[in-house]
Amino acid sequence: MKTVPCAGLPYASAAYSAGPDPSVRAADQFSLRGTELLSRRRFLQRSAIAGAAIALPQILPSRLFGQNAPSNQITVGIIGTGNIAQGHIETLLGFSDVRIVAVCDVDRFRREAAAEKINVYYGNRDCALLGDFRELAARPGVDAIFVCTPDNWHALAAIEAIRNGKDVYVEKPLTLTIAEGRALVNAARKHGRMVQTGTQQRSSKRFHDTAEFIRNGGLGKLERIDILIPANNKYTGGSWQPEPVPEGLDWDMWLGPAPWSPFNRQACHYNFRFILDYAAGQTTNWGAHYIDIAQWALGADSSGPVEVEGHGEFPTTGLFTTATKVDFTCRYAGGEKLRCRTRYDGVSDGNVRFFGDRGWIDVSRSASTASQPELLREVTARTGSLKLPSSANHHDNFFGSMRTRSLPISDVEIGHRTTTVCNLGNIAMLLDRTLRWDAVKEEFVDDPMANRMRTRSMRGPWSLV
């Protein structure tokens, strides 16, 4: 697998004041040929450049640049309208300079409900309904696509959108396999598209400041990182007895590249994330969020660990196949250890705790705690010289990156590297042994079986080409 470096490219937040990077714009020209849509995109980009030219784009409201005018709005299509997409739709409806123009889902009832919600809000019947993501990807008049499908589909849907010149917001985890992640990064770079990963904790001040504090050596030498993620023990023993496919669901399309299996209601909406053919359980569901922060604090956004050891527990029968007990440890080149494991206290959130010479700091979505109160004061003071890219809103950051053609806060390479750590943990747990990892080649050292598990055979006609 070829690694495409992203170091040196600007992030969206920096680009607000610095203007788009010429190299990124040059890459973007590759896909700016021809179509009406892309000409329009170029117009959007130039609006942003004009904004940058007066050096105050973050302060002046965007309506002054005419971004709210219909011709300047960013148009969005959504692939997958289930649980997570509902949150995106509600958020996007609040953006005056963004318009949802199409929804796509293999479940007719879901896509109709999503379109109805959008149409009611806009007061019209304009939202297009589609059952095949390829039609949405190829649809003119769509600038950005949100991929909110089961994980099994993330790479294929996102790559198809990128090929068609769309910028993409991909829900976490970025992809189901390591090979798919690399293919998605390569596609984004080749076509000059912006890809934001849905690891929105990077747009949270709490997590940002903590990662920045650690990167600046605030805890002294970082020794280890402990991550707790919610359990999925209730998802064991489900029946996988074949059932009739309900009306309105295109089951074959829902399965997509996954191995064929007869329909079962528990295998489908939401619960898919606990079946290894479609997702990777809480390891990626929650791990993608908290491991992402650890990677940020470690400065490992374009690399990863050098070794991983796992001891998980997996259901032996029934429908669900992902780990019910997650416990794996990664070792990084600097000697730091990252341990990720299941919590059993019923809390539906994770947390990441950093241990260093000066004590520890623990951060979750609800709170930050530390071994000494002064550590927390130092975190918020932000006195370190290294400033990490910042974002106040994950969606805003994505749309900003589209306008400036600069990398978003959770760029696809970052999302890929974080998801890779999750997948390394899952592979190590499945194999129940210590694995050495070459983060440059993205391959295991001297373990052919583990290397085969970096990818999967897709059910025809789907493939990564």
Next chain:
Amino acid sequence: MDQCAVNARPDLTISVKIGNESEAVTGNVQGVLSSAIRRTSSVRFRVWPPFRCFPALRHKHPTCQPPSSRARSRGTRFQRPELRDERATYIDPTRPGRRALLECVRICVRGNSTSIECTSAILKMPDANSSTVVPTESEAKGFADVKDREAWFTSSPDPWVQIALLEFGGDRTFATTVHRMIVHGERDQQPVMEAKLMQALGHPNLTPAGRQFICRMLGLIGSSACIPAVAPLLQNDASVDSARMALDFVPDASINTLYRQALNTASVRAKGGLIGSIAARGDAQSIDALTAIAVDTSQSREIRAQAERAVEALAKRS
């Protein structure tokens, strides 16, 4: 004696004997088995003749086979045609939640009369204590010899055989056992396990779920040795995806040739998967074949585009 007429003759009188209980029921075989299953949550039968006589049953048997050596050693006598041990899952169509693993039913057809005898019935309840085993009548009476008795105590299913019989919705325990042996085994043990997988792939009652599972396992440890066993699966639309699961990661150039050949006969769906595999394997010798697909207007738009991208990727590598 027409075995396959059994299920088609609802006027037959059929006697059913399960363990120490017996009852006479008039109806077709399916009805009688349904009746038996209603009385117990799960019944283990052995069925003669094989399930091709039972359209409602999910196994398909290509032919009736002679009795197995195990059956012969028990001294079991059969009416012609002689049939072998079989096992399958019977799902009561009136109560889908109830299942029975059928084993040890003897069906004799004489004129208008058919009898089903459960020579071994293991009654399983769905909740706790479900493993309670009721010895069969013949077992209660005693065994032909000590060896048989010892076998009765110690015999257990072989997971490497049972994986061939895996059903969608069935118990995955045997599959999990095999999976763990494969991933935890030492590298030098893999050839032995690969051979066992190939043997399972040749099981006459191989199910689609079993085939898919076995091919997944070969995808982890498969070598050139498994190619002869897997290659025929590439010719069938129903099995080509499973075949690629087994072969995609085997570093053997002959697989590239097999994939190229399969392109000629594959359906649209299968062709897309094959193109992806060829590109992932980096088989530059396929460029001509893929180019031909890319310019062939009789192919679907998606397949042509896929072939074109594959050619681009392969050309870049070479």
